[in-house]
Amino acid sequence: MGLKKSERQELLPGTLDMLILKTLSRQVLHGYGIAEHIRQVSSEVLTVEEGSLYPALQRLQLQGLIASEWGHSVNNRRARYYRLTAAGRRRLGESESSFARLVEAIARVMKPAT
Amino acid sequence: MAFLRKLRTISRRLLAVLRRHRLETELAEEISHHLDQRRRQLVDEGMDPRDAAVEARRMFGNVTVIREETRDMWSIRWAEIIAQDLRYGLRLMRRSPLVTVIAVVSLTVGIAASTIVTGVVNASLWRWSAMYSEPGRLVFLWQTREADILTPTPADFRDWRGMAKSFDSVEAYTYRAMTFSTSGDPEQVQAAAVTPGMFGTLGVAPVAGAGFLGPEETWGRHTRVLLSEGFWRRRFGADRAVLGRTLTLDGVPHEIAGVMPAGTWFSAARPDLFVPLAFAPDDPANNRNSHFIWVIARLHDGVTLDSAAAEMGIIARQLEAQHPANKGLGARPVPMAEHILGEPSRTLAVVAGAVTLVLLIACVNVAGLLLVRTAARNRELAVRTSLGASRLRVALQLATEGVMLAFAGGTLGVAVAAATLRTLPTVLPANLPRIAETGIPIDWRVMSVAIVAILGCGLVIGALPAFTGGRWRRERSMKEAPRWSSGAAQARLRSGLITAEIALSVVLVIGAALLVRSFANLQSVDVGARTTDLLTVRIPLPPERWRATNAAATSAYLDAIAERARTVPGVLAADITSHVPLAGGGQSKHFYVVGQTPPASYQEVPTVSLRQEGPDSLRAMGATLARGRFFAGTDRAGSHPVAIVNQTLARRFFGVSNPVGQVVCLQAPEHLSPPDNVRAAGGSFVRWTIVGVVEDVRYTPPSEPMEAVVYVPYRQRTRQALMGWAPEYLVLHTSVGPDLLPALRERLREVAPAQPLAAPRTIEMLAADSLGGARVMALVLSLFSAVALFLAGVG
Numbered sequence: 001m002g003l004k005k006s007e008r009q010e011l012l013p014g015t016l017d018m019l020i021l022k023t024l025s026r027q028v029l030h031g032y033g034i035a036e037h038i039r040q041v042s043s044e045v046l047t048v049e050e051g052s053l054y055p056a057l058q059r060l061q062l063q064g065l066i067a068s069e070w071g072h073s074v075n076n077r078r079a080r081y082y083r084l085t086a087a088g089r090r091r092l093g094e095s096e097s098s099f100a101r102l103v104e105a106i107a108r109v110m111k112p113a114t
Numbered sequence: 115m116a117f118l119r120k121l122r123t124i125s126r127r128l129l130a131v132l133r134r135h136r137l138e139t140e141l142a143e144e145i146s147h148h149l150d151q152r153r154r155q156l157v158d159e160g161m162d163p164r165d166a167a168v169e170a171r172r173m174f175g176n177v178t179v180i181r182e183e184t185r186d187m188w189s190i191r192w193a194e195i196i197a198q199d200l201r202y203g204l205r206l207m208r209r210s211p212l213v214t215v216i217a218v219v220s221l222t223v224g225i226a227a228s229t230i231v232t233g234v235v236n237a238s239l240w241r242w243s244a245m246y247s248e249p250g251r252l253v254f255l256w257q258t259r260e261a262d263i264l265t266p267t268p269a270d271f272r273d274w275r276g277m278a279k280s281f282d283s284v285e286a287y288t289y290r291a292m293t294f295s296t297s298g299d300p301e302q303v304q305a306a307a308v309t310p311g312m313f314g315t316l317g318v319a320p321v322a323g324a325g326f327l328g329p330e331e332t333w334g335r336h337t338r339v340l341l342s343e344g345f346w347r348r349r350f351g352a353d354r355a356v357l358g359r360t361l362t363l364d365g366v367p368h369e370i371a372g373v374m375p376a377g378t379w380f381s382a383a384r385p386d387l388f389v390p391l392a393f394a395p396d397d398p399a400n401n402r403n404s405h406f407i408w409v410i411a412r413l414h415d416g417v418t419l420d421s422a423a424a425e426m427g428i429i430a431r432q433l434e435a436q437h438p439a440n441k442g443l444g445a446r447p448v449p450m451a452e453h454i455l456g457e458p459s460r461t462l463a464v465v466a467g468a469v470t471l472v473l474l475i476a477c478v479n480v481a482g483l484l485l486v487r488t489a490a491r492n493r494e495l496a497v498r499t500s501l502g503a504s505r506l507r508v509a510l511q512l513a514t515e516g517v518m519l520a521f522a523g524g525t526l527g528v529a530v531a532a533a534t535l536r537t538l539p540t541v542l543p544a545n546l547p548r549i550a551e552t553g554i555p556i557d558w559r560v561m562s563v564a565i566v567a568i569l570g571c572g573l574v575i576g577a578l579p580a581f582t583g584g585r586w587r588r589e590r591s592m593k594e595a596p597r598w599s600s601g602a603a604q605a606r607l608r609s610g611l612i613t614a615e616i617a618l619s620v621v622l623v624i625g626a627a628l629l630v631r632s633f634a635n636l637q638s639v640d641v642g643a644r645t646t647d648l649l650t651v652r653i654p655l656p657p658e659r660w661r662a663t664n665a666a667a668t669s670a671y672l673d674a675i676a677e678r679a680r681t682v683p684g685v686l687a688a689d690i691t692s693h694v695p696l697a698g699g700g701q702s703k704h705f706y707v708v709g710q711t712p713p714a715s716y717q718e719v720p721t722v723s724l725r726q727e728g729p730d731s732l733r734a735m736g737a738t739l740a741r742g743r744f745f746a747g748t749d750r751a752g753s754h755p756v757a758i759v760n761q762t763l764a765r766r767f768f769g770v771s772n773p774v775g776q777v778v779c780l781q782a783p784e785h786l787s788p789p790d791n792v793r794a795a796g797g798s799f800v801r802w803t804i805v806g807v808v809e810d811v812r813y814t815p816p817s818e819p820m821e822a823v824v825y826v827p828y829r830q831r832t833r834q835a836l837m838g839w840a841p842e843y844l845v846l847h848t849s850v851g852p853d854l855l856p857a858l859r860e861r862l863r864e865v866a867p868a869q870p871l872a873a874p875r876t877i878e879m880l881a882a883d884s885l886g887g888a889r890v891m892a893l894v895l896s897l898f899s900a901v902a903l904f905l906a907g908v909g
Contacts, residue, residue: 031144032151050148051175054141055183062187070140079147080140 016056018099021084021092024066030079031057057082065091141184149174203515214519217480221523222530223901224476225567229531229556231469232563234538235462237554239455245377247317248412252380253419253447255284255409255426259717264443268393269402270433271409274445277429280422281411285312286391288407289383291654292363293870302654302870303345305363306385307392313374315412322346323357323372330390338390339368343376345386363389381454401790402439410450422447439788442717468622468898473567475618475902480519481575482611516576517569524568531564532556619902626895633892641881642811643695644736647686648877649846649854650694653869666751668840669829674865675844676728682857684850689728690828692841695735695811696880700725700821701839707767708777708801712786719782722763723813723821726828726841732758732808734847742774742806750829757802760810763822773804780824781836796834802826815884851876 023029023037034057035050060066065088073079084092149170156166171177207214243249255274256263266274268286275284287308294303310326319325321343329335339361341350350356360367368389379385391407393400413422426445433440535554653675655668672690679688693699700723706712713719729745740761749756757778764773781799784792792798802824810820831837848854852874862869875883 030147032148035148036155049175050152050173051145051177051180052183054145054180055187058184058187073147073151077147077150078143080144 015099016052017060018092018095020053020056020060021065021088021095024082024084025089025092028081028083030073030081032079034082060088064088138185141181145174145177145180200514200518202511203518206515207518213483217483217519218523218526220476220479221520221571222526224473224571225524225527225564226530226534227469227527227898227901228473228567229528229560229564230534230538231462231466233531233535233554233556233560235466236557236560239459239462241377242380242455243451245316245318246380249451250449251282251413251415252316252450253411253413253422254450254453255411256446256448257405257430258444258446259442263446265405265408266445267402267405268400268407270440270443270445271407273433274409274426274429277432278411278422278425280414280417280425282414283311283315284409284411285309285315286407286409287312288391289385290389291872292387292389293365293654293868294387295362295365295868300868300870302652302872303363303386304384305339305387305389306379306383307389309391312388312410313378315410316378316380318374318378320372321375322354323370325372325374326388326390331392333392333394336390336392337366337368338371339363340371340388341373342378342384342386342388343373344384346373363387380450402437402788411447413447419447419449438716439790441715465895468625468895471618471622472898472902473571475615475622477571477574478611478615478618480523480571481516482608482615484516484519484575513573513576516574517572520568520572520575524564524571527568528556528561528564619899622895622899622902626892626899629892629895636816637881639812639816640810641695641877642737642809643877644847645877645881647847647849648695648735649848649851649874650697650877650880651844651846651855651858651874652872653690653842653844654872655840655842665831665833665837665840669751669831671866672728672828672841675862675869676730678861678865679844679846679858682846682848682854682861684854684857685846685848687730687734687847688844689731689734690726690841691728691731691735691843691845692724692726692828693813694843694845694875694880695813695877696815696884697875698813698815698884700813700823701837703780703824704782705763705767705822705824706779706783708779710767712783716782716786719786723823724780724837725823725825726831726837727758727825728828731845732811732825734845735811736847737811738809740807740809741772742804744806745825745827749827751832753830755800755802755830755835756805756827758806758808758825759804760808760820760823760825762810762820763824764807766822773807776804777801778804778824780826791836794833795836800832800835 019038020034023034029037031053032050035053057066057068061068061082065085066082067085068080068082070078071081149167152170152173153163153166156169157163161169174180246252255266257266257270258264271284271286278284285308287306290305290307292303292305293300295301308326310328310330313319313325320340323340325340326338330338341356346352346356356370357372358370360369362368374388399406413419423446426447430440430443430445434443535556538554676689679685682688692701702721703724704719705722706719727745729747729749732739732744742758745756745758759767759773767773768776779799779801781787781791781795784798787799808825811823812820813823814821826835826837828841831840846854855871855874859871862871
């Protein structure tokens with residue numbers, strides 16, 4: 001079942017969108033696939049109540065950052081697949097750089113004085 | 115760029131709402147797929163299938179909440195889209211304030227005008243019908259003599275009521291001026307005397323107390339009165355405690371039985387009170403000769419007007435056979451609505467047409483203005499559409515702007531209309547029924563018409579630019595300069611609008627000009643009396659005085675009043691008269707010249723209009739003497755009966771020869787007249803000698819022809835003369851207007867302390883009243899065409 005609840009990290013607000021965009025930057029996935037990817041790649045540190053993906057996906061879709069298409073999954077079930085759009089790729093780039101700046105700034109503050 | 119992206123987001127959201135249902139089912143499918151996958155994976159890892167299902171749900175979270183949150187994303191808050199459009203529209207308006215102001219003003223005027231007219235039409239026509247139950251079945255019953263209609267006599271009314279089968283009920287009424295006294299000055303009130311079943315027939319219930327019960331038609335049981343709501347509020351402060359108390363009318367105590375609501379009375383008259391129509395046993399008017407009763411009736415369910423008319427015709431012929439007095443008299447029902455509302459309806463129809471034109475012009479004007487502004491934004495719009503903004507989106511935005519303007523103008527317009535309608539009843543002509551009593555409220559009918567008008571304007575104004583603004587072709591390459599492909603179409607539309615506007619304005623202007631000219635013609639018509647410095651006052655007489663049995667005492671009373679009136683400072687001449695100029699009225703009398711060939715039958719005896727005068731009244735009125743002399747103090751009871759005629763009568767009966775010295779009779783020849791009349795006159799009718807001819811004095815409205823008028827001295831009114839009622843007006847040659855009244859009352863206190871004075875009107879007021887309808891029409895239409903011209907010029 002993975003890490004205990006106390007060890008799981010809550011997401012910083014607003015980062016869910018960024019994670020989704022990043023996940024879709026290299027592949028086309030359906031909702032479950034995105035949830036699984038984030039869980040695995042983060043070694044289960046980042047937990048998302050899986051359902052909360054769907055409002056986020058809808059929002060990103062309405063903003064034109066991702067697009068979706070119905071297709072068939074591995075076991076021949078109908079599933080909705082999401083992909084990144086050009087605008088989404090641009091936004092991902094912006095988010096990555098501002099996130100990196102944020103992390104660096106926090107690290108600098110936390111670094112012991114020399 | 116961000117702006118464009120916002121645009122696309124909004125349009126996507128818009129479309130999402132439209133496909134809401136499909137999205138719901140798709141989401142459900144997605145979620146079930148996710149849960150299924152998670153369950154499978156857990157089972158693969160070795161979990162028990164049932165536990166796996168539960169765990170999958172737990173990991174997912176609350177499905178219902180998730181669905182709601184997702185729905186929120188696509189569920190459009192319309193306010194967001196509209197708020198954005200509104201902000202955009204406001205920004206546009208601020209950028210071109212002049213256009214905005216003109217547009218809003220145009221719309222305000224248009225909507226205000228149509229709301230006002232709707233309010234008036236509503237108050238006078240639609241609400242009239244709403245007041246009575248099944249108003250389509252209410253009719254007037256007129257007596258007819260060849261082409262004329264007459265009010266029937268009390269005896270005829272009773273006969274019709276008894277004999278006619280076509281009606282559920284037949285009621286009668288007449289008007290009476292009564293003196294209502296409490297402590298202090300006696301007050302004169304207008305009363306309507308009605309048969310007890312009147313309000314039941316109309317279908318109006320009292321707002322307080324009870325109505326008439328039935329026995330009141332009998333003399334002795336008739337001393338009950340119903341107050342009108344207006345009178346109740348004015349005089350008693352709407353106090354319910356007055357019910358059951360008594361009120362003294364003409365010296366007789368009446369019990370206050372109830373209060374009738376405002377707007378009860380169907381004609382333009384505004385009675386303060388309602389008394390029962392009852393006749394004293396010796397009342398000389400209660401006969402077959404006095405035509406002073408109005409009769410209304412309610413058609414029986416299923417009976418047509420034509421069959422009722424046929425029955426009335428038969429009844430009239432039966433009465434003719436039974437009573438000589440009814441010779442030549444027929445009977446005819448006329449729908450009440452047609453009789454009362456017919457003429458005002460036509461006036462209002464014209465005004466409504468004019469208002470629609472004005473509204474159209476305002477819309478066209480504003481649409482044109484917006485079109486000009488759209489043309490200036492061609493470039494911007496071309497760029498926008500070439501980048502992918504949907505046509506629908508752009509069109510919607512332009513339409514919203516139009517609706518915003520319409521809304522702004524409309525709200526202001528309704529406010530202006532509300533303020534105007536409050537003061538309007540005092541200015542309107544009196545022939546619009548009941549408006550002065552009920553006011554002109556803005557009720558749901560008026561509001562809905564206003565709203566429809568506003569929305570209509572908004573659509574028209576918004577749709578026009580949207581149609582042209584949306585017709586942009588996408589450019590294949592942004593490197594080319596954007597082509598303004600709709601420019602030509604726009605220019606054509608604009609010139610079309612201008613032409614339409616000018617055409618409509620011209621129509622209005624022509625209409626107004628015609629009306630103004632006809633009004634000017636009416637105004638310049640010769641009155642035949644003095645046009646300034648003339649004051650008239652009504653001196654209503656109590657019943658004992660106006661009956662002919664008391665003629666001598668009444669004459670003495672009137673003499674005293676006239677004499678005292680002359681002593682009031684500022685009065686150059688004053689005397690008693692029976693009818694004042696431009697106020698209509700007149701007593702219809704038979705007329706024939708002694709010595710000329712008498713008419714062959716009663717029906718063929720011609721009629722003229724009778725007036726009773728004091729010696730000085732014609733002079734005071736400013737009438738011009740053409741031949742002979744005016745009346746003098748020597749023309750009194752006992753001296754030779756004299757008469758003066760007007761030019762119209764002189765021409766009609768004497769051609770070019772001199773009427774002075776001829777002898778005339780104001781009844782049909784004795785051998786043709788009803789025996790009752792001859793008996794009442796003591797065997798033979800009075801013969802009058804003409805002593806003078808005056809130039810025509812106008813009593814009827816300027817649009818109607820002059821009547822043949824004969825004047826006799828009121829002092830020579832005797833029982834035998836069969837002159838009808840005593841004169842009730844005082845006419846004064848003075849430059850002081852109605853302010854004279856207190857001084858007059860003071861002087862009269864010595865000889866007539868209980869005499870009420872009513873309705874002081876100067877000749878200018880009378881002239882205005884008689885022209886009433888025409889003046890309003892001309893004014894209104896001129897106003898509208900001025901507005902239209904202004905709008906057209908500005909646009």
